[in-house]
Amino acid sequence: MKRNSKIRKQVLVFFVTIFMCTMSFGLLAQQQTNNTPKNFKIVIEKAVSGIKMTCVEGCAWKELTYNNKSSQSINHLGMTTLNKNTSDKEKDSSEFLFTLVTTEKELTLQGIKGTAWTDLSFNLTDNTKKVINSLGMTSL
Secondary structure (H helix, E strand, O other): OHHHHHHHHHHHHHHHHHHHHHHHHHHHHHHHHHOOOOOOEEEEEEEOOEEEEEEEEOOOOOEEEEOOOOOEEEEOOEEEOOOOOOOHHHHHOOOOEEEEEEOOOEEEEEEEEOOOOOEEEEEOOEOOEEEEEOOEEEOO
C-alpha cells in the first residue's frame, strides 16, 4: 500500500512541475509579444517648416511636422508627451513609441517600444528623404 502512495505522490509532483513550466513559458511569450517590432513605415524629410514625417503604413496619422529643437515623442497616434510621469499603461497602449531630437544637420531617434532598434542617427539635409520602419532604415 505504501508503494502505491509513493508512486502517486511522484506522479503528482511530476505533473505539477510540468504544469508550472508550461505556465512560465506562456508568460514569457506574452512579455516578448509586447516588445515585438510593429509594422510601420515613416518617411522623414527636412522641409522649410522643420522636420516633416509622412506615415506610409501602420499609423493613425498621415503627416506630422516638427520644428522644435527639443525632444518629441511619436507613436502610432501622432505626437505625444513622454516624461517621468508617463505611466506604463500609456506606453503600453501604443503600437510603437520613439523619440526624436534634431540638431542643425542630424536627427537622432530613440526606440522605446515596438522597434527592433534602440538608437538611430542620420544626417538630414534639405530635400532628402529617409525612410524608417520597426527594423531601422529602409527604402520606399
